[in-house]
Each structure stands twice: as structure tokens, then as C-alpha cells.
Amino acid sequence: MLLSRLAHVSQAVAATSARSRKIALLAELFRDADADDVPIVIPYLAGRLPRGRLGIGWKLLGRPVTPASEPSLTVREVDARLTAVGAVTGTGSQAERGRLMGELMAAATDAEQAFLRGLLTGEVRQGALDAVAVEGLAEATGAPPADVRRAVMLAGSLRTVARALLAQGPTALDDFRLTVGRPVLPMLAHTAGSVAEAVDKLGACAVEEKLDGIRVQLHRADDDVRIYTRTLDDITDRLPELTTAALELKGDRFILDGEVIALDGDGRPRSFQEIAGRVGSRVDVATAAAAVPVSPVFFDALSVDGRDLLDLPFTERHAELARLVPEPMRVRRALVSGPDGGAASEKFLADTLARGHEGVVVKALDAPYSAGRRGASWLKVKPVHTLDLVVLAAEWGHGRRTGKLSNLHLGARTADGSFAMLGKTFKGMTDAMLTWQTERLTELAIEENGYVVTVRPELVVEIAYDGLQKSTRYPAGVTLRFARVVRYREDKTPAEADTVETLLAAHPEVTR
């Protein structure tokens, strides 16, 4: 199959907003793909490269290359050439990778170049990623969409399922079962405004502490232990503590879901930054482990003794977990229901925060494990802080925000009356807000360089955020975590904006 066909379909998919039409377009293409094309075509059309590290980003894509006038590249040739790019390492590799990329781009037409560029920078923007590709695959093969989705969750890979499905037809789906040693996409949570709201929605539920660390899925088959991240990366070698912990459990075949955190001498959780740094260290693991030893804390069991627990209610899965994993290695929880459930869960949240954790996750006791989905039966609740900050600048948006000033640079007042930048945000803006702020900020502009519009610091905006973290990037030495716009405060002047001083005082643990 020619790459131009992919590029063309991708454009057509991007041009329609109807989900059903996107699915039909993808299905048509999948039907036409050769067996050998399938493992390439499917992920490409889902907006992802089938292999891992390429070492090519916006920089090494380099300057525009004169496009070919006629399409000639096949998807298999593209895949082979990209694989070759990824294989180049060592001294001089950046230049060589850039050169190979340039050659590939020169062989591509204008439309193909645009598609490749999007693929490599992760900006396909066709409004169809994995989930829509799954529907398309179902339509192309006549398999029930729910079964395809489930197979993808269990295989942890769209590509694998696609290949089997197109080669053998719908019966191939029966082979995808939960298997110890093969990771499944983890279940995710929605956000609720308060524990009362969450408990009210879910009925009988467990309120569990939410730990601010790295999500892990632990597999043990006899002496073989594997650890996977949320995106199914194998990080077994980076966390030897977890292998040790897994081998000490009274069972030899299981899959557990949990979080990795690090505790200080007093048993209080260390910062997310420290944990993420530890888990990200893969070259000198011993040194990293000595500096930040981590411990696993589990909250769910997906498989025990070869029994698939995914479809069992949480109550039963947790009973299995409790049988296998001793108390300190499980998250703390409280069972609540009925009219006084609200009060009990509020107290649990307060206690959890007092112990230094992030918040709670409220989980329905009767719900199955919805692998790979943001299930409605898990609701996280975290305290939200707000600040009144001043807009210092804004960046031009992309995609559906093209032509709108989008990403705001946020500043807090300092002692000398100037403003210190604390971070940026593009979240929380409605379309109306985007239009309004583009107009207003253009009026306040004092400088523009094509990307950033610097403005007179006159506009006050209320910002919600989850907490402070240390920063080497910003002058105050801190930045906001998950900042988002709540509303503009036209009733406030910049002189009434919050100060760096009060912000630091509100989060003493960060600078201590």
C-alpha cells in the first residue's frame, strides 16, 4: 500500500467531525491493507509509530525539503526506513538520523510530508486515535466493537490484535485472554468535585487514599517478576525493590495494580519529583535506589492463581488482594455507604491529606475492572487551590486554536511591585473566553515575535492549581502544578493580585 493512500485518508478523517464517518473511512482502508501492511497501517492511522524511540523530533526534522511530485513510497518502505533511522546511535548519530530523515522526506509528496511530520511529532490531529481505530477495525472485520476493544486492552497493543483479526477473522479474538506476564492497560479514574458528590454518585463504595507516585502493574509467574508502567513500558530493572517485595508474597502467580511511592524517615511521602526522578533513572539504578528507595502500595488484583478477576466486583477482587498482600503494602481505605457515608469519607480525606498524601479515590464496590478505560466507577478527589494572577504574555494556539491567543504566561506580584512568572496554562478556557482574551490581549500587546505576544501586565485571572513544585525554570524557584483558568477577574487590578510571598507561605513544605 502506498503512503499517499494513508495521507489521503488521514486528511479525509481530519476533515470530518462525524465519528461514524471517521470510522467508516478507517474501516475502508483497513479492508484494503495487505497482511504485511496491517501492522504498519493500523498504528499509523491511529496516529502512532509502531516502534519506540526514533530520536527524531521537530528539530531533527529540520528545514522543509522539496517534496516529490509523484507518490512512490510504500508504507513498508517508510517503516523500514524509519526503523533504520531509529537504529543509528553513537557519535555523529544526530546528523546521520537527520540526513536519513531528509532523504525520506525528499521522496515524499507534500501531503505525505505533512502526514509524516504529524506522525513524528505526535500531532496527527485527525480526531481519531486508538479508540476510533478500534471501531474502524471492528467494522472492517465484522467483529463486535466491544470484543475488539477488550482484546486490545488485554493485549495492550492495537497492532497485535489487528494482525490476528485481519488474518483469521473474529475468532482470533478468543486468543486474547488475561495472561500473567503480558501487561493490560490500567483502569483510570474520573475527577469529582467532592467526596460527598462521589459517594452520592456511586452508592456503596470504598474510599481509598490517592498516592502521588508512579502507577505500576506487577506480574509474577513463579520466580519471574515484571513491572509495567501506565503505558505498559517494562521498568522491572529500574525497581529491584518491587521484585523483592513480589517474591515475598504468599502466592506465585498474580497480577496486581498499585502505585510506587517513596517515604522519608518519618513515614511521610516524598515529593512526586523525587519519585519520578528515581523511576526515570535507568543507567545507574543502584545509586538512584540508595538515594530514593521506593515501596509499592497495591489497591487491586487482576489475576490470582491463574484466575482472571477483571469482571468480578471490586469487593471480590479486593478480598483476593487482601489474602495475598499484607496490610502495609495495601492502600488505606474506608468502606462507606448510606446517609452518613459522606461524613465518614470527609474524615478519611482529611486524615489522608494530614498524612501528606494527594487525595482520595472513591470506588464503587460492585464495579468490574474496566481495563484501559476512564471508568465512571472510580472518582478521584483532590483539594484545589486558587490564586489571582496577572497575565504577562500569551502564545498563539495551534490546531483548532489557530489564530487565538491560547497559552497564558502567569505572574504573581513581588515585593518590589514587579511580577514573577510562575508558569503557563492553556486549560479551562471556553471558546468564548479564547475569543475574548485574544482581543483583549492584542490591545495590551507591547511586543510580538510570531510565537509569543508580550502584554502590559494589567489583566487579572483566577487560576486553579493542585499544588506547588520546585522549579529551576522560573524566577521564584517554584511553579504551579496543573494550573487552569477559572475566570477572568476584571473587578481586580494587578495591584490586588496574589504575591509570591503569600503563595510560598501557603505551601511551606515545598521550600522547606
Add this chain to the structure above:
DNA sequence: TTCCGACAGTGGGGTCGCAAT
């Protein structure tokens, strides 16, 4: 040779708009 900046690729994430149910 060593150091440092830039880039790539991980991890963590909230909210909006639209289509479909």
C-alpha cells in the same frame, strides 16, 4: 578531557467541545 545546553522521550495531568447514546 570535561562540562553544559539542547533535544528527545518518559512520567504526572484538567477542561472543553463534539458526536453518539
Add this chain to the structure above:
DNA sequence: ATTGCGACCCCACTATCGGAA
């Protein structure tokens, strides 16, 4: 009305490479 998905981009961190010191 509600749900699911994709788009919008943020932060920090580590690893790697290339060029400056």
C-alpha cells in the same frame, strides 16, 4: 443529560549527543 474521546498544551525528570571550554 450523560458518556467517551480527542485536542489543547503544561510541568519535571533522565539520557544522549554535540560543541564549547
